[in-house]
Amino acid sequence: MRKFIDLHLRPGSSGKTMLQEAVRLGYSCVGLTSENGDRGAPSKKLDEDGMDVVRRIDLRPKNANELTSSLRRIRRRFEIIAVECHSKPVARQAARDNRVDILNFPTQIRGRRRVRFDRQEASLASGTNCAYEINLSDLLNKGSHAASRLISMMTVEVENARRYDVPVVVSSGADEPLLMRGPRELAASMQLLGIGEEESLDMVSDVPWSIVERNRRKLVSGYVSPGVRRV
Numbered sequence: 001m002r003k004f005i006d007l008h009l010r011p012g013s014s015g016k017t018m019l020q021e022a023v024r025l026g027y028s029c030v031g032l033t034s035e036n037g038d039r040g041a042p043s044k045k046l047d048e049d050g051m052d053v054v055r056r057i058d059l060r061p062k063n064a065n066e067l068t069s070s071l072r073r074i075r076r077r078f079e080i081i082a083v084e085c086h087s088k089p090v091a092r093q094a095a096r097d098n099r100v101d102i103l104n105f106p107t108q109i110r111g112r113r114r115v116r117f118d119r120q121e122a123s124l125a126s127g128t129n130c131a132y133e134i135n136l137s138d139l140l141n142k143g144s145h146a147a148s149r150l151i152s153m154m155t156v157e158v159e160n161a162r163r164y165d166v167p168v169v170v171s172s173g174a175d176e177p178l179l180m181r182g183p184r185e186l187a188a189s190m191q192l193l194g195i196g197e198e199e200s201l202d203m204v205s206d207v208p209w210s211i212v213e214r215n216r217r218k219l220v221s222g223y224v225s226p227g228v229r230r231v
Contacts, residue, residue, distance in 0.1 A: 001156070002183075002201060002205040002206075003028040003029070003205060003209060004021060004026060004027050004028060004204050004205050005027060005028075005029040005030065005052075005188070005204065005205065005209055005212070006027050006030050006031065006053065006171055006172050006174075006180070006181035006183070006204075006210045007030070007031035007102075007133070007169055007171045007208040007211075007212075008031055008033060008056070008082070008133065008171035008172065008173045008174075008202040009030050009031060009032055009033065009079065009172065009173065009174055010030055010033045010058075010173070010175040011033075011175070012175060013121070014175075014176060014177060015032065015144050018022075018030075018062055018174070018177055018180065019051055019053075019178045020186075021180050022051060022068075022180065023051055023196055025180060025181070025182040025183065026183060027051070027144045027183060028051070028052060029051065029052035029079055029209070029212070030051060030052075030053060030054065030055060030126075031056040031060050031171070031208075031212075032051075032053055032054070032055065032056060033042045033056045033057065033080040033082075033222070034055070034056070034057045034058075034078070034140050038079055038132070039067040041182075043209040049077075050174070054079045054212055055077075055078045055079045055080070056078060056079065056080035056081075056082060056106040057074060057077075057078045057080065057081055058081065058082045058083075058084055058104070059071075059083045059084065060084045060086070061083065061090055061092065062090075063087070063089060064089045064092070064093035066131070066159050067083065067090055067093055067094060067097075067109075068093065070098070071097060071099045072081075073182055075099045079212060079216060079219065080101050080102065080211065080215065081099060081100055081101050081102070082100075082101060082102035082103070082104055082133065083102070083103060083104065084099050084104045084105075084106075085103055085104065085105050085113060086106060086111065087115060087159065088113065088114075088115055089126055090122070091103065091115055091117075091121050092104075092124065094119060094130070095122075095124035095128065095130055096124040096125075096127070096128060096176065097128065098129070098130075098148035099129075100128070100130050100132050101130065101131060102130070102131050102132075102133045102169065102192075102209055102211075103117065103121070103125065103132055103150075103194050104133055104135070105117055105131065105133070105157075107150070109146055109149050109150065110128060112150065112153055113153070113187055113207075115163065116153055116156075117132055117157040117158060117160055118157075118160060118173070119160050119163065119164070121160075121228070122160040122161055122162050122163060122164040122166050125163070125164070125179070126153075126164040126165055126166050127164045129167070129211075130166070131168065131169045131208075131211060132157065132158075132166050132167070132168050132169070133158065133170075133171055134154060134158075134168065134170050134171070134190070134193070134203075135171050135172065135173025135175055136170070136171070136172050136173060136174035136179075136181060136186055136189055137172055137175070137179050138150065138165075138173060138193075139151065139189075140179060143149075146150070151192050151193060153215065154193055155193045158195065158204075164172055167207045167210070168185065168202040168207065168210070169188070169208045169211070170186050170189075170190060170200065170204050172186060173230040183201075183204045184201070186200075186204050187201045187203065187204050188189060188200070190203065
């Protein structure tokens with residue numbers, strides 16, 4: 001039995017409703033995003049019917065220095081750290097920093113063309129286990145022409161990830177319940193990018209779970225490095 005996880009929900013004031021919807025859709029775990037800089041983390045009090053809630057933050061650094069400064073402050077306060085890469089220096093730094101878990105890229109066509117997940121970033125990310133994330137909401141919020149162009153660019157980015165064995169995660173990126181989709185719907189949407197059924201299902205289950213479990217081991221008191229703990 002697969003355990004499904006939507007690693008990117010942006011609940012705002014709809015947290016309780018979105019958790020209830022996640023339970024209905026068949027998820028075992030969700031990632032709730034804090035978008036308040038590094039001032040706080042989503043509360044575990046939002047747990048619903050045994051739902052496993054992952055604390056996530058999406059950073060939007062203006063430059064590489066701002067990114068490294070933020071990472072020093074927050075690494076042990078969140079289970080998942082994602083970086084929205086709006087410039088090449090930020091993308092390069094995020095890909096090479098093992099404190100970053102997930103890379104996201106601009107959803108606007110012009111910005112995506114300028115800052116996309118290229119082979120250099122894929123090569124850097126492969127050495128840090130940093131994942132490339134696809135958010136279905138990025139496509140749902142676009143007109144047909146813009147969505148087609150974005151799909152074309154994402155297809156190339158996925159091939160870059162595959163070439164360098166970079167993990168690929170598929171999430172909803174939803175900020176309201178109506179944008180949420182069931183795990184098999186998320187996986188099926190990846191046919192648009194030429195991804196097969198089993199690989200797509202892994203991107204909504206095994207791949208994100210491995211990231212969460214790895215980071216939770218790191219956050220255990222006494223962790224030093226993989227396989228090494230202080231006692």
